[in-house]
Amino acid sequence: MQAELPLPTPVPATEKQIHYAASLAAKTKSPLPRGITQDRARLSRWIDAHKPAPSAFNDYPSSKQVGFAERIARLKRTQVPQECFRDRSLMSRWIDSNKPR
Numbered sequence: 001m002q003a004e005l006p007l008p009t010p011v012p013a014t015e016k017q018i019h020y021a022a023s024l025a026a027k028t029k030s031p032l033p034r035g036i037t038q039d040r041a042r043l044s045r046w047i048d049a050h051k052p053a054p055s056a057f058n059d060y061p062s063s064k065q066v067g068f069a070e071r072i073a074r075l076k077r078t079q080v081p082q083e084c085f086r087d088r089s090l091m092s093r094w095i096d097s098n099k100p101r
Contacts, residue, residue, distance in 0.1 A: 010038060010039035010040065010041070010042070011039070011040045011041075012037065012038050012039070012040060013036075013037045013038070013039070013040045013043040013044075014040065017040065017043055017044070017047070018037050018043070020047060021036075021037075021043055021046065021047050021050075024047060024050045024051060025050070028050050030050055032046070033046065058088075059086075059087060059088055060085075060086065060087075060088060061084070061085065061087070061088045061091035061092075062088070065088070065091050065092065065095065066080075066085065066091070068095060069084065069091055069094060069095050069098075072095065072098050072099055072100070073098075075100060076098060078098075080094060081094065
């Protein structure tokens with residue numbers, strides 16, 4: 001006869017997870033299921049199901065990145081390549097390779 005293995009005890013959700021889930025619940029008007037904060041994995045699945053879809057603008061550089069790059073370009077008397085304004089990672093690499101030391 002085999003002994004039954006005990007089920008793992010769920011790990012409680014983190015405070016950060018709980019706050020994010022509560023803000024999502026308020027925005028989407030979807031209440032959090034009862035007791036979900038006692039299971040980190042279950043809350044994570046709920047968050048994934050209710051978080052907003054990524055925007056097409058997530059790939060664009062932030063206004064702070066653009067401003068910083070333009071300040072660097074003025075100091076170096078050059079221009080930021082146009083393709084950098086359409087790709088966050090390209091802008092980041094341009095900034096890293098051009099910022100004053």
